[in-house]
Amino acid sequence: MSGTFLGMPGGFPANAAVAVQDSQLRYNLRKATHTIRGKRVKAVEELPDWMELRAAGKAIKDHTLRHLDRYLLQMEEAVTRAGGTVHWARDAAEANRIVTDLVKATGEREVVKVKSMATQEIGLNEHLAAEGITAYETDLAELIVQLGEDFPSHFLVPAIHRNRSEIREIFLGKMAEWGRPAPPDLTDDPPALADAARLHLRERFLASKVAVSGGNFMIAETGTLVVLESEGNGRMCLTLPETLISVVGIEKLLPTWRDLEVFLQLLPRSSTAERMNPYTSTWTGSAEGQDFHLVLLDNGRTGVLADEVGRQALRCIRCSACLNVCPVYERTGGHAYGSVYPGPIGAILTPLLRGFDTELDASLPYASSLCGACFDACPVAIDIPEVLVDLRAKVPHGRVERAGMKVAGWVLNNEVRLAKAQRLATRFRKLVPKRLPGPLSAWTDTRDLPDIPEESFRDWWERTRRSERSGRPRNEGGRGVSEER
Amino acid sequence: MDTGAMGAREEILGRIRAAVKGAPDVEIPRDYRTSVTVADPVGLFAERLDDYRAIVHVVPAADVDAKVAELTEGKRMVVPGERAWTRDELAAADGVVTGCAIAIAETGTIVLDTRQGERAQTLLPDYHLCLVRADQIVGGVPDAVARLDPARPLTWISGPSATSDIELNRVEGVHGPRTLEVIIST
Amino acid sequence: MRVALFITCVNDTLFPGTGKAVVSLLRRLGCDVDFPAAQTCCGQMHVNTGYRDEGVRLARHFTEVFAGYDAIVAPSGSCAAMVREQYPKLVQPGSRGAAAVAEVAPKVYDLSEFLLDVLKIDDVGAYFPHRVTYHPTCHSLRSLHLGERPTRLLRNVRGLELIPLGGADECCGFGGTFAVKNPAVSAAMCADKVRNVLDTGAEVLCAADNSCLMHIGGTMKRQRTGVRIMHLAEILAATEER
Known part of the structure; x- marks a missing residue:
């Protein structure tokens, strides 16, 4: 599997145009996102103080980001005191080098991995592979992605684009290459698929000496790491190996142990719509004699922090609620976003982290109809539409569009010019073609244009007011005189 | 730690300081329920466990031993603290029986803090029988966080191992214990 | 009460029937409706497409045109939201026009808000057998x-x-x-x-x-x-x- 997403030229719109044609993908995504939507609303509504928890979560994150330097130092000190070692990585290359060196120092050539966005972001698996170290993904969905030589398309369920029968095919075809083969009589019943994964990974867990994880939260006050999961693969990786390396983005900090009381309520209900996820592990430094290393990852985060509007994206706790409610994500899936961070949060986080250098990254701020469902669902109140609009103002615009918007702005900024333009349109209303040329053909490919009325509203108002003043009965307006559309 | 790493540390801290310079501080409102009162903690805890498809028994304290004996009869059970257990023994065992540090009614959660046994001991066996005293059950998450010691490794357990990775539907039983049985003693 | 109709550029140009309907409805309910003729566009298209400067110009124009009315009624939830929710962020406090935004923006209502929250009418006496x-x-x-x-x-x-x-x-x-x-x-x-x-x-x-x-x-x-x-x-x- 290569570390980069291969996008089409044309950026997100081109990727999306291909994705929406894939009816299997559309069906899988629709089914999965619609299943989780209703459940999330129920899980959230069950708590009488959801909005207060959300406000606290937002404020805790903002406060932490404001004093991130202080809390990182506090974290480093607490982890060190508890027998762990802290490493700092400016970028992906530095983080990969640190992890590789740590693995090599153990003499091992294999690591087991707990699902982690940060290690995906830095392309750790590919880097380790190039150094002769095999990384085994142990989360069920990550396993499906790894075996299928595929890309993750969702935070929580990286294989959300796959349905049960596709997963069965992947297990039957690929498990043998990586270890214990799938049972030949494997069905596509989800419990049977889960059982196949259990058997496939069991010996690996017992034999592995090194594990790599991410972290959902870090507590500065105590030096504690927190990982939420469902399957138990996290517990296996965090508990059994002799060496544990956690790669965690610097924005994952919380100041105090107490702050967990907020996030352990916000995250499970927003992500899997459960009152609580099956397993949460917390550990501080070297637990039960393990050799523990924490790699603090910047990789663009400090750049995001410098963006006054965009920095709120660093509140993100990767719950994926915004993906699940997004009408765009539902139709395109995650791959179209060309990043490990798909969906609404990805549309802001990816360009914030990487800039606008590629056509794809420059197109991401436009990958939204600004419907606002993401903001409503976000448990830490990231105003994603606000950041999208802000990024749109920063992204370089095309020459033709710039000229068009300038003209439109000139016309719209003056009522006389606007009225003239309207009358011009009215005069040539019968000549408007059914199919528009150029970029506007994107409208008429699937929709008819509204008919241009005989008279604009402002001209009607002026005309009827004149007749009122001259004493004639006034045209009452309303439905009786409304235009045919 | 080599000088390169120290350089990274200082550089990252420097970038942060430059980025947040002049930004206002933020007050943290804690208007949420900082303690959760539940009318019937045992009943709610049992109901929530049941929602996760854990098996629940509510028994008088005096009957717990008999209930454990009944549930574990004929099973090779790991009893932490009894002796040292190898990983292979743990994986081969039928189950494990433990107590807990605390339990949360509102979320149906049991928390272990390693005083009940090493983490591997409650992980590798396929069946976990957990004994919870009624007085260990608190109302909500904030109540539990306040009573737990982060210096100990903690495992928060809410139902049996599960996954939502296939079509976002919950399926019980992946890598952790596939059966969670809880005896609540009153 | 001085009520201004904010028609919105799309309705003005393409859907004048909607504007006429608002006028007819509000007059029927006893409101004296004015149409400030200098109005143009709220600037939403420009702002949301990334042309903030043009948007700010249009926002300033809007607040000048609609200053002094008790209520500004728009038959568009989206344009009403643009003015009420986005203008205060767009025209930053302290910058030129910010005071006018603070005065005008809260007085903008979508039609249904105006009917229910201001006029306190939930039955407008309409008949539509469909x-x-x-x-x-x-x-x-x-x-x-x-x-x-x-x-x-x-x-x-x-x-x-x-x-x-x-x-x-x-x-x-x-x-x-x-x-x-x-x-x-x-x-x-x-x-x-x-x-x-x-x-x-x-x-x-x-x-x-x-x-x-x-x-x-x-x-x-x-x-x-x-x-x-x-x-x-x-x-x-x-x-x-x-």
């Missing part, structure tokens, strides 16, 4: 939080049968320039919206935003579905004696 389904539109729903207001008004229209729309809170895929910049996704979203509309069996699709209606209606017309689109104002303006 099967109607209502699409709440994103900005009305999630920026203005109009909630049940429009459907309360519709339920009190005599003869009208209101049929619930499946997936009502989902975006139709218009999104301003989104429809042109991401046409494939936009069309896919609209296809699902149209399917939900057709499932209702309604004769009329109603909404408080003609932009969304133009999008859904344009698709329905292309597909020859026979379902009409009507702005909420037009249904509320309709009476027995029309």
Whole structure:
């Protein structure tokens, strides 16, 4: 599997145009996102103080980001005191080098991995592979992605684009290459698929000496790491190996142990719509004699922090609620976003982290109809539409569009010019073609244009007011005189 | 730690300081329920466990031993603290029986803090029988966080191992214990 | 009370019938409606497409034109939300025009808000004997939080049968320039919206935003579905004696 997403030229719109044609993908995504939507609303509504928890979560994150330097130092000190070692990585290359060196120092050539966005972001698996170290993904969905030589398309369920029968095919075809083969009589019943994964990974867990994880939260006050999961693969990786390396983005900090009381309520209900996820592990430094290393990852985060509007994206706790409610994500899936961070949060986080250098990254701020469902669902109140609009103002615009918007702005900024333009349109209303040329053909490919009325509203108002003043009965307006559309 | 790493540390801290310079501080409102009162903690805890498809028994304290004996009869059970257990023994065992540090009614959660046994001991066996005293059950998450010691490794357990990775539907039983049985003693 | 009609550029140019309906309805309810002729556009298209400077110019123009009115009524949830919710962020406090924004922006109402919250009327005496389904539109729903207001008004229209729309809170895929910049996704979203509309069996699709209606209606017309689109104002303006 290569570390980069291969996008089409044309950026997100081109990727999306291909994705929406894939009816299997559309069906899988629709089914999965619609299943989780209703459940999330129920899980959230069950708590009488959801909005207060959300406000606290937002404020805790903002406060932490404001004093991130202080809390990182506090974290480093607490982890060190508890027998762990802290490493700092400016970028992906530095983080990969640190992890590789740590693995090599153990003499091992294999690591087991707990699902982690940060290690995906830095392309750790590919880097380790190039150094002769095999990384085994142990989360069920990550396993499906790894075996299928595929890309993750969702935070929580990286294989959300796959349905049960596709997963069965992947297990039957690929498990043998990586270890214990799938049972030949494997069905596509989800419990049977889960059982196949259990058997496939069991010996690996017992034999592995090194594990790599991410972290959902870090507590500065105590030096504690927190990982939420469902399957138990996290517990296996965090508990059994002799060496544990956690790669965690610097924005994952919380100041105090107490702050967990907020996030352990916000995250499970927003992500899997459960009152609580099956397993949460917390550990501080070297637990039960393990050799523990924490790699603090910047990789663009400090750049995001410098963006006054965009920095709120660093509140993100990767719950994926915004993906699940997004009408765009539902139709395109995650791959179209060309990043490990798909969906609404990805549309802001990816360009914030990487800039606008590629056509794809420059197109991401436009990958939204600004419907606002993401903001409503976000448990830490990231105003994603606000950041999208802000990024749109920063992204370089095309020459033709710039000229068009300038003209439109000139016309719209003056009522006389606007009225003239309207009358011009009215005069040539019968000549408007059914199919528009150029970029506007994107409208008429699937929709008819509204008919241009005989008279604009402002001209009607002026005309009827004149007749009122001259004493004639006034045209009452309303439905009786409304235009045919 | 080599000088390169120290350089990274200082550089990252420097970038942060430059980025947040002049930004206002933020007050943290804690208007949420900082303690959760539940009318019937045992009943709610049992109901929530049941929602996760854990098996629940509510028994008088005096009957717990008999209930454990009944549930574990004929099973090779790991009893932490009894002796040292190898990983292979743990994986081969039928189950494990433990107590807990605390339990949360509102979320149906049991928390272990390693005083009940090493983490591997409650992980590798396929069946976990957990004994919870009624007085260990608190109302909500904030109540539990306040009573737990982060210096100990903690495992928060809410139902049996599960996954939502296939079509976002919950399926019980992946890598952790596939059966969670809880005896609540009153 | 001095009530100004903020027609919005889209309604002014393409849907004058909606504006006439608002005038007719408000006059019927006893309001004296003024139409400040210098009004143009709220600037939403420019701001949301990334042309903030043009947007700020239009915002300043807007607040100059509408200064001094007690209420400004717009037959568009989206444009009302632009002024009320986005202007205060767009024209930053302390910058030129910020004071005018602070004065004018809170007085902008979507039509249904004005009827229910200001005039305190939930039965406007309308008559419309048709099967109607209502699409709440994103900005009305999630920026203005109009909630049940429009459907309360519709339920009190005599003869009208209101049929619930499946997936009502989902975006139709218009999104301003989104429809042109991401046409494939936009069309896919609209296809699902149209399917939900057709499932209702309604004769009329109603909404408080003609932009969304133009999008859904344009698709329905292309597909020859026979379902009409009507702005909420037009249904509320309709009476027995029309």
